[in-house]
Amino acid sequence: MKPLVVSNLTKRYGDFEAVKGVSFSLEPGEIFGLLGPNGAGKTSIISVIVTLTQPSSGDVEVFEQSVSDNPREAKVHTGLVPQELINHGYFDVEEVLKFYSGYFGVTGNKSRIDFLLDRLQLWEHRKKKVKQLSGGMKRRLLIAKALVHEPKLLLLDEPTAGVDIELRESLWEFVTDLRKEGLTVLLTTHYLEEAEQLCDRVAILHHGEMRKIGPTKQLIEGLTQRNILIQLKSPLSQFQHPYLIDNSGAALHFRVPSGVGAGDLLAESQLDLSNVVDMKIEEGSLEEAFRSVLSGTRGELS
Ligand SMILES: Nc1ncnc2c1ncn2[C@@H]1O[C@H](COP(=O)(O)OP(=O)(O)OP(=O)(O)O)[C@@H](O)[C@H]1O
Ligand SMILES: [Mg+2]
Incomplete structure (x- = not known):
């Protein structure tokens, strides 16, 4: 019941x-x-x-x-x-x-x-x-x-x-x-x-x-993206990738869809692992999802 x-x-x-x-x-x-x-x-x-x-x-x-x-x-x-x-x-x-x-x-x-x-x-x-x-x-x-x-x-x-x-x-x-x-x-x-x-x-x-x-x-997961930050030993100033949103030289900042894992990103972007010092992953929050719903037009929402 x-x-x-x-x-x-x-x-x-x-x-x-x-x-x-x-x-x-x-x-x-x-x-x-x-x-x-x-x-x-x-x-x-x-x-x-x-x-x-x-x-x-x-x-x-x-x-x-x-x-x-x-x-x-x-x-x-x-x-x-x-x-x-x-x-x-x-x-x-x-x-x-x-x-x-x-x-x-x-x-x-x-x-x-x-x-x-x-x-x-x-x-x-x-x-x-x-x-x-x-x-x-x-x-x-x-x-x-x-x-x-x-x-x-x-x-x-x-x-x-x-x-x-x-x-x-x-x-x-x-x-x-x-x-x-x-x-x-x-x-x-x-x-x-x-x-x-x-x-x-x-x-x-x-x-x-x-x-x-x-x-x-x-x-x-459906409404937010994940942030992946990769800290580098030596800068890769020429590095390009569709999910890359910032490249400060010392660190690469990617925003990826929720289904994309950090491992997939590393493999697919062919980054040299020996050049990776550290990696930080931030999941989307309900607050972000909430904002995205309120700012979206009705036609885009299911
Ligand atoms: N008794 C009432 N007479 C006229 N309008 C009302 C009455 N009660 C609520 N409203 C209006 O209905 C709408 C919804 O109000 P409601 O109190 O349900 O919102 P809420 O989602 O609970 O908001 P909050 O987060 O501020 O508590 C508002 O525009 C409010 O001004
Ligand atoms: Mg109320």
Whole structure:
């Protein structure tokens, strides 16, 4: 059973079309990155998935329950960490988590709450009022809140915005652990390095349209090139090669398609190995792939 199927989803605000016929689905236990620049439509899609807003057309199914036909059933197995920090000013951290458990009809889950307080480093702050928490602590509380009812699909909308590096790392470790227990995760983030490390697949949205989707590694390979730097003992000022982009004399800089290995390049360019001091290979990144998608025309993209 697919945790999430988004079919030809369109979301309009008045005359403005924020999401334009987007389709994708999630496999059980995967971490899926929904990427795109500000205003691309990520939060709008998430809002439809969690039934905060209705689709203008198309549909979303969460564990085979349509958000349009069965909104209550669709949201039972879903946890949302919203992009916006919200303020439950006068409640303390523990009270908020108990309240949210009740909202989902879960009682007697003290051990779950204690576990989340511990894993999200909120234990020592559990008696603090929400208004007394720092921004990063509020973000951690939002994450705990999204998980109190043990959802099977977790939606993380910019969960690491404003969170320090140490906590970001521990958060991703936590998410990876939860995934091992079968949790499926949809994540939006502007930290593309994090998305590259974490996400099994990514989708890139732009102006409400799905521009690219695929396994993260494959997408990077298809959209970026490798840089190969070869440092030389004696300069080869006359050296020429179709992939050569710079020849400083002491070093040759090649940009090669992802399928071309350094060995192939050496063999094919007939460089004298005894003249090679060192070699450095830089793979393309998700950030480069992302830029190339955003700068490409639609006709060039599959
Ligand atoms: N309630 C609303 N009413 C009118 N327009 C809206 C509303 N919510 C979002 N929009 C518009 O829809 C577009 C998509 O917004 P959305 O919040 O989905 O983008 P996003 O991809 O989440 O961006 P960000 O990375 O900044 O969070 C934007 O142009 C935004 O101004
Ligand atoms: Mg958003």
